[in-house]
Amino acid sequence: MNLYAIRAIYRFEMARTRRTLVQSIVSPVISTSLYFVVFGAAIGSRIPHIEGVGYGSFIVPGLVMLSLLTQSLSNASFGIYFPRFTGTIYELLSAPVSYVEIVISYVGAAATKSLILGVIILITAALFVPLRVEHPLWMLLFLVLTAITFSLLGFIIGIWADSFEKLQLVPLLIVTPLTFLGGSFYTIDMLPPVWQTVSLFNPVVYLISGFRWSFYGLADVPVGISLAMTGLFLVACMTTVAWIFRTGYRLKA
Amino acid sequence: MPAIIDISDLSKTYATGYQALTGVDLQIREGEIFALLGPNGAGKTTLISILCGIVRPTAGVVRVGGHDILRDYRAARALIGLVPQELTTDAFESVWATVCFSRGLFGKPPNPAYLEEILRQLSLWDKRHSKIMTLSGGMKRRLLIAKALSHEPRVLFLDEPTAGVDVGLRRDMWALVRRLQMDGVTIILTTHYIEEAEEMADRVGVINKGEIVLVEDKAALMRKLGKKQLTLQLQAPLAELPPGLMRRGVELAKGGEEIIYTYDASAAEGEHAGIVSLLEDLDMAGVAFKDLHTTQSSLEDIFVDLLKGGR
Incomplete structure (x- = not known):
């Protein structure tokens, strides 16, 4: 293990995070606060409690997940796309580092940043609505697994993209809709039966369901299945990354 | 002198079908300055990129310091410093941060005294806290050299080091290269400025259309072919x-x-x-x-x- 390299890349990426700290924290905090004002206070007061949980509190896990997913994707994809764009990737490719080390450091840094944000959003939420966490360890597990999985996906996007537009494309066209339709704002059984079935093909449903269960004990699908699906998605991303490095896809001619 | 780089029957065909290198055999001796000459598109950069691990060879074997560049890439790459042709640098990082990054990336423990010495030699010490984007072109070029030297390589590749560099800086770089050679570093430079090879090199290799046309001691070459x-x-x-x-x-x-x-x-x-x-x-x-x-x-x-x- 080239630990010095892992540390160097991780620090480099975290320095980038520190430089952009204000915008990376302020904008998700503001947008989350807006959700609470609109859905929590204004509309939420007219929505009946869901299985004993106030609507404002109900949407907290979904909103944290929403930020976690989008932040993980954008951090990780930008982190690896930018050196490809500027050409500084030559140094990484010529260094005595294995792809496992590259992935650990880039994905680790991206996941760290989104975890920090996730916690900040949770704290923000606690200012607006009453929160309780029934299974803190499970909550942490889902938080970490999701941050890592979507940072891996972001890493893949950052290698696949050959323009800044493409970098935005996947988060915008696929991940945001999947998150909104993944039960951030409702439980799956509020949907007509057909859409309940369709929803089960949406991986984000499992993430949000498991995460919400760790808060209130409410779940659309059993928590074991949530965990298994998250693990499956993680393995799929890892396999893709391994393939990328084995074939040199978009990295080495 | 033993060969520090041993290339045998190296070929590269890109995915487009373009054959950039054909059966290249080349030995670089430890401690020499080797100039690789060739017109644009001859395969100079492809050859260097393969040696450094940026481009994958299609066929052939390359050893650096006795280490196979594919099987034993860690040991091979740790010996190599690369100064690329393009001025590819980060923008927002400081000079100091970027040389520390390079040293760590190549698996070396921090050594501020050594990095200071390199930055001083390259007249960048005063700029150590500056963001890279504020440096001039010549400073960026020197910074790339500092990054390449940050992990104390035994082989230094300089890909077109003086392209677009003014005369003063060119002289400074030549002086630096000689100092490095005295410290035992092997230097391979590609160039299409013949004067550079003539001034610097111990041996000259000429590459054309992906093939090594000639490798010769510079003085012998001048004697043999010169009129x-x-x-x-x-x-x-x-x-x-x-x-x-x-x-x-x-x-x-x-x-x-x-x-x-x-x-x-x-x-x-x-x-x-x-x-x-x-x-x-x-x-x-x-x-x-x-x-x-x-x-x-x-x-x-x-x-x-x-x-x-x-x-």
């Missing part, structure tokens, strides 16, 4: 060469005002006789000259001849 010319400016123009002066290599020029004698530089040592006898014959023929000078063909002439021959 010398003796030009005699005559006191009175001649209409034609007197019969006594007619021999291979002698001709009238400038409307009879000059006699030019062309001979192989390699033969020069033993063939002073040729010049001496020419001068004697001039005397006998009663041709007087007012001035003379000799010129030797440069590596550039040799290079152009070689590539013409290859076509």
